[in-house]
Amino acid sequence: MNRFSYLRAESVEGALAALAADPAAKIVAGGTNLLDLMKYDVEQPSRLIDITRIEGLDEITQSERGIMIGALVSNTTIAYHPAVAENFPLLSSAILAGATPQLRNAATAGGNINQRTRCYYFYDAALPCNKREPGSGCPALEGVNRNHAILGASDDCIATHPSDMCVALAALDALIHIAGPQGQRTIPIAQYHRLPDGSPERDTTLGADELVIGIEIPAEARRFMGNHTYLKLRDRLSYAFALVSVAAGLQMEGDTIADARIALGGVAHKPWRRPQAEEVLIGRAADETSFAAAADVLLEGAQGRKHNAFKIELARRAIIRALGQAAAGTPQSQSDKRIA
Numbered sequence: 001m002n003r004f005s006y007l008r009a010e011s012v013e014g015a016l017a018a019l020a021a022d023p024a025a026k027i028v029a030g031g032t033n034l035l036d037l038m039k040y041d042v043e044q045p046s047r048l049i050d051i052t053r054i055e056g057l058d059e060i061t062q063s064e065r066g067i068m069i070g071a072l073v074s075n076t077t078i079a080y081h082p083a084v085a086e087n088f089p090l091l092s093s094a095i096l097a098g099a100t101p102q103l104r105n106a107a108t109a110g111g112n113i114n115q116r117t118r119c120y121y122f123y124d125a126a127l128p129c130n131k132r133e134p135g136s137g138c139p140a141l142e143g144v145n146r147n148h149a150i151l152g153a154s155d156d157c158i159a160t161h162p163s164d165m166c167v168a169l170a171a172l173d174a175l176i177h178i179a180g181p182q183g184q185r186t187i188p189i190a191q192y193h194r195l196p197d198g199s200p201e202r203d204t205t206l207g208a209d210e211l212v213i214g215i216e217i218p219a220e221a222r223r224f225m226g227n228h229t230y231l232k233l234r235d236r237l238s239y240a241f242a243l244v245s246v247a248a249g250l251q252m253e254g255d256t257i258a259d260a261r262i263a264l265g266g267v268a269h270k271p272w273r274r275p276q277a278e279e280v281l282i283g284r285a286a287d288e289t290s291f292a293a294a295a296d297v298l299l300e301g302a303q304g305r306k307h308n309a310f311k312i313e314l315a316r317r318a319i320i321r322a323l324g325q326a327a328a329g330t331p332q333s334q335s336d337k338r339i340a
């Protein structure tokens, strides 16, 4: 671990000024991802800017527009907050599928959406990795790539984004609120995380001098509260990252699908969503034929490698199962996990 200095920011303006003053500084919130990466020498910030004492960022507020989740609200608080659990249960379910209670108590909303990939080569500072050191190479292309991407990858990087919460946020069309030197701006979540393209070192479109201050869920996403599921498939039934996950929300009119949202986790550098797959479902019966048609569109162009080709069929089956559970109004339970 490198030597670093520490600053406790008292305000958003103070944190932004500290970021502007030192391009090698990093924001720390819960620290559950950043401190691990520092111990592995993957991240080497010159200064940690602790934002946990900034007032006002640890609140969830409700309005006609929807809900605003402050960047410092813990994952536990989000999952169990009545405004989230009642109106956007898909988000609660996705959060409860991740990590452990202890980690969720410490992890914050801003930290979760900015957490970095779990690619094992990325974590091993002795090996090359284009995400750590641009131009050094990607050992995962020919190495052990069981957890890696089947969609949207490039020859520069085939890592996946690990967050469960972000998959639900993608399906709910969340907006990321950002503060920066020029003032505040908002980015739709679909444009927040990046595909690797030629610069995999950049995970998001957040500027190095900017700070996430909150996440907004628009009220119109309430229409999926009755028919939704977060289905997470992984090597163990808990405390494991997703091989494939599906966030599905349906708006039903009788047996007909009036509207649909589907996002996949564990398959790409960002939560994977393709609106054409949702359009396929609109106006159709909620049956396996419709779900399979949507899965085909969502997975179009999927490319497997030596160890992860199985994920294509796994994802297809997961989409069909998740849409079936959503249509039936029997969401996947995150506390009672069984293999059916």
Ligand SMILES: Cc1cc2nc3c(=O)[nH]c(=O)nc-3n(C[C@H](O)[C@H](O)[C@H](O)COP(=O)(O)OP(=O)(O)OC[C@H]3O[C@@H](n4cnc5c(N)ncnc54)[C@H](O)[C@@H]3O)c2cc1C
Binding pocket: 026, 027, 028, 029, 030, 031, 032, 033, 034, 035, 036, 071, 097, 098, 099, 100, 103, 106, 107, 108, 109, 110, 111, 112, 113, 114, 115, 116, 162, 163, 164, 165, 210, 211, 212, 213, 239, 240, 241, 242
């Ligand atoms: C053992 C283990 C298992 C896990 N399992 C899962 C899992 O199954 N599913 C899952 O989704 N996650 C899982 N996680 C990841 C966990 O959810 C993240 O570590 C956590 O959400 C990060 O939040 P944090 O507040 O601790 O972030 P930090 O570690 O403080 O920060 C993470 C990154 O975000 C940046 N950052 C933090 N806040 C802001 C902000 N407001 N604006 C801009 N940048 C910011 C930091 O600079 C840093 O780069 C696991 C973690 C561990 C250690």
Ligand code: SF4
Binding pocket: 117, 119, 120, 121, 122, 128, 129, 130, 131, 132, 137, 138, 139, 140, 141, 156, 157, 158, 159, 200
């Ligand atoms: S997949 Fe991406 S993160 Fe993993 S080794 Fe290759 S470049 Fe690095």
